[in-house]
Amino acid sequence: MKTRDILIGAGIGFLAGYALKEYTGGEQISPEKALKTVKDNIQDHIPVNGSWIHMTAENYKKDDLEYKVYRGGISSTQEGETTQMDFIVDAKTGTILELTS
Helix, strand or coil: CCCCHHHHHHHHHHHHHHHHHCCCCCCCCHHHHHHHHHHHCCCCEEEEEEEEEEEEEEEEEEEEEEEEEEEEEEEEEEEEEEEEEEEEECCCCCCEEEEEE
């Protein structure tokens, strides 16, 4: 097999992969990055001393809109009392869609 044929095949594969990525709506952020985004946004208001996140994105519907989301939670201790809060974060943008205690 010639080098030229290998390069053409690799180029076609790359273009097909790129087209598929664009067609399916792009990439999701990693769960770790989503968790860091949530903690960074919350820490200005609530001291965070523990956190967790599901590693698999799931479908979620809110206000007739569908999202791919990560679910997770944080714990915070204020005035000696520990509070658990659950969150839902958009897997594509990192936007907090819901935060409940």
